[in-house]
Amino acid sequence: MSARVLIVGATSAIAEAVARRYAAEGAALFLAARRTDRAAAIADDLRVRGAAVVTVGAYDATVPDTADALVAAAWETLGGIDVALIAHGSLPDQPACAASAALTRQALEINVLSVIDLLTLLANRMASVGHGTLAVIGSVAGDRGRQSNYVYGAAKGCLAIFMQGLAHRLVPAGVRVLTIKPGFVDTPMTAAFPKGPLWASPQTVARDIQRAIERGAQVLYTPWFWRWIMLVIRLIPTSIFQRTRL
Amino acid sequence: MLPVRFRDQVVPRVAGSVLPYGNGRSYGDSCLNNGGTLLATRGLDRFLAFDPSTGLIRCEAGVLLSEILSLTVGYGWFLPVTPGTRLITVGGAIANDVHGKNHHLAGTFGHQVTCLELVRGSGERVLCSATDRADLFAATIGGLGLTGLITWAEFRLKRIANPYVQVERIRFDSLDGFFDLALGAEREREYTVAWIDCLATGRHLGRGIYMAGTHAAPTCDGAPRAPGRTLSVPFDPPVSLIAGPTLKTFNELFYRKQFRRVQTGLEHYAPFFYPLDGIDQWNRIYGPKGFLQYQSVVPMALGRDVTREMLQCIARSGQGSFLSVLKVFGDRPPAGLLSFPRPGVTLALDFPFKGPSTLRLFDTLDALVAQVGGAIYPAKDARMSPALFASGYPRLDEFRRHLDPVFSSSFWRRVTEDVA
Ligand SMILES: Cc1cc2nc3c(=O)[nH]c(=O)nc-3n(C[C@H](O)[C@H](O)[C@H](O)COP(=O)(O)OP(=O)(O)OC[C@H]3O[C@@H](n4cnc5c(N)ncnc54)[C@H](O)[C@@H]3O)c2cc1C
Numbered sequence: 001m002s003a004r005v006l007i008v009g010a011t012s013a014i015a016e017a018v019a020r021r022y023a024a025e026g027a028a029l030f031l032a033a034r035r036t037d038r039a040a041a042i043a044d045d046l047r048v049r050g051a052a053v054v055t056v057g058a059y060d061a062t063v064p065d066t067a068d069a070l071v072a073a074a075w076e077t078l079g080g081i082d083v084a085l086i087a088h089g090s091l092p093d094q095p096a097c098a099a100s101a102a103l104t105r106q107a108l109e110i111n112v113l114s115v116i117d118l119l120t121l122l123a124n125r126m127a128s129v130g131h132g133t134l135a136v137i138g139s140v141a142g143d144r145g146r147q148s149n150y151v152y153g154a155a156k157g158c159l160a161i162f163m164q165g166l167a168h169r170l171v172p173a174g175v176r177v178l179t180i181k182p183g184f185v186d187t188p189m190t191a192a193f194p195k196g197p198l199w200a201s202p203q204t205v206a207r208d209i210q211r212a213i214e215r216g217a218q219v220l221y222t223p224w225f226w227r228w229i230m231l232v233i234r235l236i237p238t239s240i241f242q243r244t245r246l
Numbered sequence: 247m248l249p250v251r252f253r254d255q256v257v258p259r260v261a262g263s264v265l266p267y268g269n270g271r272s273y274g275d276s277c278l279n280n281g282g283t284l285l286a287t288r289g290l291d292r293f294l295a296f297d298p299s300t301g302l303i304r305c306e307a308g309v310l311l312s313e314i315l316s317l318t319v320g321y322g323w324f325l326p327v328t329p330g331t332r333l334i335t336v337g338g339a340i341a342n343d344v345h346g347k348n349h350h351l352a353g354t355f356g357h358q359v360t361c362l363e364l365v366r367g368s369g370e371r372v373l374c375s376a377t378d379r380a381d382l383f384a385a386t387i388g389g390l391g392l393t394g395l396i397t398w399a400e401f402r403l404k405r406i407a408n409p410y411v412q413v414e415r416i417r418f419d420s421l422d423g424f425f426d427l428a429l430g431a432e433r434e435r436e437y438t439v440a441w442i443d444c445l446a447t448g449r450h451l452g453r454g455i456y457m458a459g460t461h462a463a464p465t466c467d468g469a470p471r472a473p474g475r476t477l478s479v480p481f482d483p484p485v486s487l488i489a490g491p492t493l494k495t496f497n498e499l500f501y502r503k504q505f506r507r508v509q510t511g512l513e514h515y516a517p518f519f520y521p522l523d524g525i526d527q528w529n530r531i532y533g534p535k536g537f538l539q540y541q542s543v544v545p546m547a548l549g550r551d552v553t554r555e556m557l558q559c560i561a562r563s564g565q566g567s568f569l570s571v572l573k574v575f576g577d578r579p580p581a582g583l584l585s586f587p588r589p590g591v592t593l594a595l596d597f598p599f600k601g602p603s604t605l606r607l608f609d610t611l612d613a614l615v616a617q618v619g620g621a622i623y624p625a626k627d628a629r630m631s632p633a634l635f636a637s638g639y640p641r642l643d644e645f646r647r648h649l650d651p652v653f654s655s656s657f658w659r660r661v662t663e664d665v666a
């Protein structure tokens with residue numbers, strides 16, 4: 001049977017590239033997105049590329065209590081979920097967050113609390129059937145707090161710890177949990193940044209994500225070299241690190 | 247460069263003009279907008295619909311022809327018209343109204359388009375076809391990106407039995423030999439094009455190889471495989487590898503390789519249609535100064551004589567030309583107001599850039615083309631004069647009425663400046 005895949009934040013460039021890979025294998029997909037018209041355009045494309053069925057559902061991470069309805073709808077429509085990829089996120093304006101508790105809270109709601117809502121509900125469903133993979137897009141930014149981006153980093157770091165615990169809990173249930181930590185990816189989220197040799201395409205990252213899901217990996221750095229870059233970054237002593245502008 | 251990823255994104259308000267940018271495979275400045283903004287359309291890479299039973303396909307404008315082939319060849323459908331590279335977008339194929347080796351039977355890419363959506367600078371969305379807003383449709387085909395942003399288009403694919411092409415290569419010893427083939431029974435073949443040895447002179451002037459191809463029949467045997475890894479020119483050579491002596495040997499060898507007068511064989515479609523796509527960054531072999539392209543079309547009545555004169559000029563100049571391609575276009579009226587392909591003979595050349603002497607040769611060729619009311623292909627031009635553009639594109643004034651005031655290009659400003 002072809003895979004049943006839920007993608008939350010389906011209009012993300014990385015998520016769309018992952019969806020295309022599943023579509024080419026004849027998967028059944030449920031696309032949850034804030035902008036359903038765009039998700040519908042993606043759905044048409046995925047059908048042409050080979051997806052067995054594609055359904056679009058509305059999801060806005062800033063609206064409280066939406067996770068329940070979404071998870072129930074996706075589970076029903078797909079008849080169970082083999083892979084859930086949670087991809088939505090937004091890069092907050094760090095200086096603006098530093099000046100505003102409200103903005104900081106909002107950034108945490110979008111980037112971590114909404115994700116944890118979904119994870120809790122999905123984990124319980126998957127545990128009840130003893131099957132499934134939960135994959136979440138975190139970030140290398142969650143590996144160490146930096147003055148330039150620590151609100152986003154805190155959200156992604158919190159996710160990573162949550163996922164680590166969830167993975168531990170779900171071992172007996174046979175549910176897999178994958179934290180994806182991309183480095184720099186050329187997507188609309190990073191449109192304003194100057195690009196260099198460390199930058200990867202959404203297609204490269206998507207290939208790594210699909211492979212990691214198949215392998216049953218728990219943590220994925222993508223592209224691979226970020227594992228080593230982040231190792232070094234984590235090892236830099238605080239006294240030296242705080243003298244940088246990172 | 248502003249990326250466009252979704253069809254609903256309207257043309258952004260920016261200071262200065264905008265120009266859609268496809269995959270940048272045009273050679274000159276028609277895909278550049280100095281001082282303005284480029285709208286990068288590669289993110290518009292979705293299919294809207296594809297019916298494997300009828301071959302009707304609808305896709306966004308940033309989809310590459312190679313992506314269409316990957317999807318459809320397995321279902322037995324091929325591009326109805328394809329240029330010599332599959333690494334171009336559908337938007338670019340329409341905006342330059344590109345042609346292929348089957349122009350004599352199928353016309354241009356624009357002839358295949360049934361409808362398209364255009365987003366104007368004002369934000370207005372227009373569905374254009376031969377029956378709806380036909381005037382804007384004709385202006386947009388071959389419209390060089392100046393009538394607005396094409397978001398998606400629909401066209402009909404062509405039935406094939408398999409990915410192979412039955413190819414015949416026929417050697418001819420003179421320009422007359424070419425015209426005999428191109429205007430005779432060989433004209434009935436689906437794909438035809440001739441490679442010319444630009445260095446040959448005297449009675450050998452215009453000698454070359456005529457290539458004719460037909461999609462293979464369902465029963466063909468000994469099917470060749472798709473070529474594997476692409477080769478690449480991994481470094482920039484300090485000098486042009488296509489300089490005088492190398493070029494001479496290359497052209498001589500290429501011509502002599504055809505020991506027999508006629509060679510036939512079965513080929514995968516990729517090497518037949520896209521020989522250069524197999525070599526990443528193939529243009530590096532031209533060395534640090536790069537190269538210039540030149541493609542002209544002249545009316546059939548005088549085509550033979552003008553082509554002869556042009557080839558004489560090139561041979562005499564000793565500038566050589568790595569790829570020189572000759573083809574007789576079909577009689578179908580152009581699809582767009584500014585379409586380059588029209589009934590006549592087209593000659594495509596590329597030269598390693600050697601400074602003023604190369605430019606002087608181009609001026610001589612221009613004069614010959616202008617004399618007989620011919621035209622130069624904007625997709626391969628970086629230097630034609632406003633006067634030659636105006637005389638080569640007689641429907642220019644009609645086209646101007648459809649220009650979008652927000653859109654412009656370096657090419658357009660160059661070829662329309664102070665035409666007296
Ligand atoms: C190796 C090689 C072989 C070639 N062989 C042929 C050939 O056999 N026949 C032939 O006709 N051409 C040929 N060409 C030229 C090429 O097909 C054209 O230049 C083509 O238009 C390039 O498409 P692109 O997607 O790269 O567009 P670009 O070069 O980026 O842009 C071309 C034009 O299209 C416009 N445009 C792009 N997207 C849109 C859009 N969405 N809406 C509106 N306007 C848009 C741009 O503004 C620009 O004016 C060849 C080129 C190469 C490199």
Ligand SMILES: NC(=O)c1ccc[n+]([C@@H]2O[C@H](COP(=O)([O-])OP(=O)(O)OC[C@H]3O[C@@H](n4cnc5c(N)ncnc54)[C@H](OP(=O)(O)O)[C@@H]3O)[C@@H](O)[C@H]2O)c1
Binds near residue numbers: 010062088090
């Ligand atoms: N790009 C990078 O360098 C990079 C690096 C590390 C991690 N990541 C992570 O990768 C993931 C995907 O991002 P991307 O790079 O593919 O960028 P993207 O294309 O901009 O995707 C961001 C997605 O998040 C969605 N989103 C934002 N706010 C939302 C909300 N309130 N409710 C629902 N959806 C919302 C957006 O939906 P709309 O289309 O409706 O706006 C969009 O689909 C994110 O979690 C990001 O943090 C990216």
